[in-house]
Amino acid sequence: MPANLTPAYHAAEKRYRQANTPDEKLEALREMLAVMPKHKGTDKLQADIKRRMSQLKDQSRKAPAARQVPMWVIEKxxxxxxxxxxxxxxxxxxxxxxxxxxDVRVAEYPFTxxxxxPAMMPFENIQIQLIDAPAWSEDFDVGWLPELARRSDACVLMADLSDARTAEAIAYIVEAMEARDVVLIGEVPDEREGFxxxxxxxxxxxxxEAPGALDTLLELETLFGDxxxxxxxxxxxxxxxDEFKQALFNVMQIIRVFTKQPHKEADLGEPFVLPVGSTVHDLAGKIHKEILANFRFGRLWGASGRFQGQRVGEEHVLVDGDIVELHTR
Ligand SMILES: Nc1nc2c(ncn2[C@@H]2O[C@H](COP(=O)(O)OP(=O)(O)O)[C@@H](O)[C@H]2O)c(=O)[nH]1
Ligand SMILES: [Mg+2]
Known part of the structure; x- marks a missing residue:
């Protein structure tokens, strides 16, 4: 059921997500609870907020001097x-x-x-920015990792098939992220519930290739394949x-689109990268706001067209590999 949450609620929720200390979080949760409409459709959310509030209160009782978590913001x-x-x-x-x-350090011993x-990984005609992050386990909690993940476009969660207990380690990370409101999932649902x-x-x-790897892989598939x-x-x-790179590209839900000028060959060098579902309007906006303001129509070569050179409007939905000629006033 749609909860019809108000702008005041969304503002408080944003403060909650950006809060750095338990006190700030608690304050934001109080506000969210105070401003949210109270009806059947928000029962679950209300319960969720109350649960988080009591968790935070528990935490601050246990650790009165809440330590600040250092933050890393890496330019995308x-x-x-x-x-x-x-x-x-x-x-x-x-x-x-x-x-x-x-040049990253690979080592026999953990926590290197x-x-x-950050490092750039070429994939076909684009570059994906990978970030080598510290290991995370029950014994070694990296408080800022969820924040790094939250700001990212996608994550790679890496399991070690030579370790028969890797599924437990993966489950730990998935749960610990979720406890901090970061849900790692293969396919992001359209309808978002909660915050x-x-x-x-x-x-x-x-x-x-390690001994016993196949059994461990089967276990991972059983537990996490869905x-x-x-x-x-x-x-x-x-x-x-190569399969890893392709799978990561698929998970990222992005498309690559090329542009061309009238009467010229398409520039098939560096594509524009857009989220799946983007339109000609989104492409024009990404190139230049003047193109967007003066847009007349586009011509399209590629899989999303019915025929090559088809005339399309702003609302036309693009697919990976499309070539678009933008005509302006
Ligand atoms: N058997 C095997 N060992 C690997 C493989 N990939 C990495 N390693 C080894 O695993 C150890 C840990 O690697 P590292 O990249 O430092 O792990 P990190 O802690 O996850 O960054 C090193 O000794 C690597 O040589 C692999 O595909 N097979
Ligand atoms: Mg490492």
């Missing part, structure tokens, strides 16, 4: 920002070292990576890497 470049998260030793840094030109390190943020996520199952697409690979042997 390329087609999307994608942290690679997972338990220690899964091969997160090894994957980044193999797929990008970055302490700060997030969590859903981040499209690929489960990367590394070390598939929730995430799974890409099995061996970074060390260099197998499954």
């Amino acid at each position: 470049v390329g087609a999307g920002q994608v942290p690679v998260i997972g338990p220690p030793n899964a091969g997160k840094s090894a994957l980044i070292a193999r797929t990008t030109h970055a 990576t302490q700060t997030p390190t 969590e943020v859903c981040i499209p996520t690929l489960l990367a199952a590394n070390k598939r 929730r995430f697409p799974i890409a099995a690979m061996s970074v060390e042997e260099g197998t499954g890497i």
Whole structure:
């Protein structure tokens, strides 16, 4: 049932999501509860907010000196920002070292990576910004990782198939993220309920050549196959890497669109990257606001057209690989 939440509620919810301390969070939750319409459609949300409030109160009783969590904000470049998260030793840094030109440390011992390190991974005609993140486990809580994930375009969750208990480690991370309102999921639902943020996520199952890996992979498929697409690979042997890149691109739900000028060849160099479902209007806006303001019509070559060179309006929905000629006044 639609809850018909007010702008005041959404403003308070935004404050909640951006709050840095438990006190700020509590304050924002109080406000959300106060301004929200109280009817059947919001019962679940009200209960949810009350539960979070009591959790926060519990927490602050246990740890009176709430420590500040350091924040990392990494400038987004390329087609999307994608942290690679997972338990220690899964091969997160090894994957980044193999797929990008970055010089990241790969080590036998856990917790080598302490700060997030961005690196560009080429995929066909685009670059995806991977972030090497610290390991996260029950014994080593990285408070700012959910914040990094929340601001990202997608996540890679990496499991270690050489570890028979990797499914537990993955479940721990998924739950710990969810407790901080970050829902890692393969396909983000259209209708969002509550105030969590859903981040499209690929489960990367590394070390598939290791002894016992197949059993562990089957367990992951049973437990998480409905929730995430799974890409099995061996970074060390260099197998499954191309499939991993393709699977990540699919999870990101983006399309690549090219533009051309009238009577000229299309520029098939660097595409414009847009979310799935974007229109000619969105493309024009991304190029220049003057093009948007003076837009007359487009001509389209590609899979979304009925025929090549078809005339299209602003509302035409584009697909991956489309070429668009924009005509302005
Ligand atoms: N057997 C095997 N070992 C791997 C593979 N990929 C990485 N490793 C090893 O796993 C260890 C941890 O790798 P690292 O990238 O530092 O893990 P991180 O903690 O997740 O960043 C290193 O000794 C790597 O050489 C793989 O595909 N197979
Ligand atoms: Mg590492």
